[in-house]
């Protein structure tokens with residue numbers, strides 16, 4: 005370890021360090037007083053409102069648009085068509101160069117000739133109020149030629165299906181294959197082959213605050229300022245610069261409080277680009293706030309996967325080989341800028357990545373369809389990969405008469421095998437699957453639970469116990485998007501200073517969505533410099549003009565990467581402060597330490613104390629007291645990126661207990677346990693809360709949430725009464741424990757945690773339901789597992805209605 | 812045919828302040844509070860009565876301000892999160908939400924607090940089940956609810972302790 009590394013480790017692991025403690029978030033009280041500052045709370049002078057007429061058809065040609073009547077409606081200022089917006093905004097393409105074969109045509113902010121999903125924006129009306137804009141939309145007359153729609157992903161590649169982008173000749177968007185070789189031989193020789201198909205339904209993220217922005221244009225200086233409810237200010241800056249052929253310096257994006265993101269607010273949405281275009285056209289501020297109906301039709305959807313899986317096993321239950329075939333439908337375009345192929349890629353690369361087998365073959369197919377666009381939402385491909393694999397593992401255990409826990413013990417990669425390269429060539433630095441599993445079983449009192457279950461079964465009460473092992477891609481390197489040509493950074497920066505009032509001010513581009521990101525920054529900064537939490541001020545919100553460059557909240561990356569930049573910048577500031585203190589105290593820097601905001605002698609000798617406030621006063625106001633050779637630099641900056649690995653994976657194990665009522669098909673979720681390893685837990689309470697919140701977003705899709713389309717491509721679930729989200733009664737108490745295996749990719753040692761929670765429940769819950777259904781010789785393989793799905797599995801109803809069957 | 816009246820003058824008390832305003836009859840109470848009175852602590856998450864983010868107190872009862880017209884609040888007494896805060900009646904709940912991290916993004920928080928306040932007024936020491944049941948009309952997408960239930964329970968316990976003789 006270098007001296008710097010030793011110092012870093014010491015600063016964050018002293019007895020009085022704040023890192024590792026469950027500090028209460030210092031800046032959330034305002035939210036309890038209604039003092040949040042969300043985009044829709046902002047009003048600018050002369051601000052106007054935009055509303056969109058959206059395509060009522062899944063696939064239709066725009067023959068004519070007559071907006072004369074609309075333009076005459078009260079309060080209406082402007083009406084714009086897709087063509088009008090296209091005149092000032094270039095189209096974008098959701099393709100990454102490093103993903104061979106991935107294709108998607110240029111997409112305009114609004115439909116120009118053809119609308120390709122129900123909900124695609126077609127006409128924008130700007131008025132003095134949102135209500136007036138909506139009134140006027142009723143008067144826009146669009147002549148449509150309805151085209152046949154390709155809706156069902158299973159049929160999307162059939163020659164009989166309509167081709168959405170004619171020049172492509174088919175609805176194929178992307179195909180990915182992994183093959184280690186030797187898979188067929190393994191299956192031929194296997195003692196047991198288990199095969200099944202798992203369907204994961206379409207879902208969406210539903211941040212409680214809908215998407216929204218205010219765009220303001222300053223024509224004199226050609227500058228566009230956007231207040232945006234978004235997860236990455238710098239990404240939006242780059243996107244808008246490209247769309248409008250402007251320099252990035254002409255675009256300023258400010259992210260105020262964000263009412264939840266979860267991966268929904270990290271993509272390029274045509275309505276948002278169009279609102280910015282309108283601000284430029286009109287030269288006055290334009291506000292766009294999506295209402296809930298249009299959110300369901302236009303916020304990205306996710307999942308919608310059909311995974312066929314096959315396991316080869318020996319007599320002892322050792323997994324010898326795995327084969328999967330994954331199919332997903334992504335809507336008519338691959339979403340800009342991340343592309344809609346990453347979710348499938350994760351399924352292909354990660355399924356079975358926690359198990360020991362060496363032989364693997366995977367085929368993934370992404371198809372276009374006339375539904376809303378699909379892209380990355382919390383967990384991305386992970387929940388799909390783990391639902392499929394954990395299901396297969398349980399089915400194998402059942403056939404072999406091995407307990408599911410024992411089955412995992414035998415097959416999970418042992419902790420000492422890391423670093424480990426999986427059959428899909430994914431490199432894992434250091435994980436703890438076995439340790440997490442062992443702790444989980446203890447936490448659940450697994451053996452007792454099994455006994456209890458057996459007893460209850462005799463009384464006709466059907467408990468199910470389900471396990472899922474998981475891992476999570478976090479802290480990505482530039483390999484994830486940057487190398488594919490997307491303007492998505494992976495570098496994080498921190499500038500930290502001691503100001504004249506003795507306060508440590510920290511500036512990063514960390515995006516606070518409620519995770520407690522700013523608290524994490526404060527804890528690390530306080531430790532790095534050696535001050536109390538109350539002396540640290542973290543600048544809230546992200547502003548591309550006044551703040552450092554960063555990349556925002558996605559891929560569970562902020563704590564690990566921004567946190568490291570803060571730690572290193574803080575250590576430099578500490579050193580700079582000590583340099584000046586050494587002059588003032590007439591000693592040498594090595595003899596000094598900073599404790600609770602005061603410089604003290606390391607050996608505890610008295611006489612040599614000076615507070616940071618006093619040092620600041622001297623440096624800023626009474627420089628005459630310093631020798632001319634002493635030049636205080638009470639400001640430090642550091643930039644950090646992950647270098648040694650492509651990604652830093654975290655991992656864990658989850659268990660769930662539920663009851664199934666075989667008469668009604670109702671599922672009562674009783675308890676969830678999770679043991680997670682995110683490396684160093686900077687604030688264990690906040691880690692717990694990320695897991696719990698994430699798990700609620702895994703429970704929802706496993707049991708309730710479903711974007712249901714009819715066979716014409718009409719979305720039937722456009723309200724929160726139709727799209728069922730977990731309520732407080734649906735989520736049980738979730739017990740969380742931690743294992744902490746530090747990553748060596750940073751001095752901080754923190755891995756990410758944001759998405760892990762969402763990844764485990766689909767697998768654990770499906771296994772628990774099937775465990776409960778075992779006496780009936782029944783199983784479910786389709787999510788959400790509604791009562792209808794359970795009753796179908798039990799043979800009590802003949803077939804799940806075709807709409808809810810549709811994956 | 813009688814033309815429907817488009818605007819209407821209403822008088823009401825909001826957070827203890829007596830106000831008279833001319834409103835469009837179709838303006839809902841949430842929009843009136845947020846846009847006309849600039850009380851932006853009342854949030855709007857669905858505008859169709861499901862999420863509970865817009866919960867405010869009307870004549871002492873909690874209502875969804877997105878499901879009411881502003882004109883229906885004529886002659887009524889409305890308390891928004893700003894008023895509840897200033898009066899100090901929910902200070903213990905607010906403290907508990909801070910202490911137990913019952914807040915993540917904060918978007919559901921004002922409505923959640925109004926609902927929790929109503930629950931605690933119904934009687935002391937509600938069970939976790941009762942808290943979950945009562946709050947089931949207030950959606951939170953961030954927390955998974957446990958920390959919110961913890962917060963409400965902690966505040967209830969505190970109230971019970973301090974009302975003991």
Ligand code: FES
Pocket residue numbers: 854855856857858859860861862863864865866875876877878
């Ligand atoms: S905004 Fe009123 S209930 Fe959702």
Ligand code: FES
Pocket residue numbers: 212263264518913914915916917918919920950951952953954
């Ligand atoms: S804290 Fe974000 S919705 Fe509840």
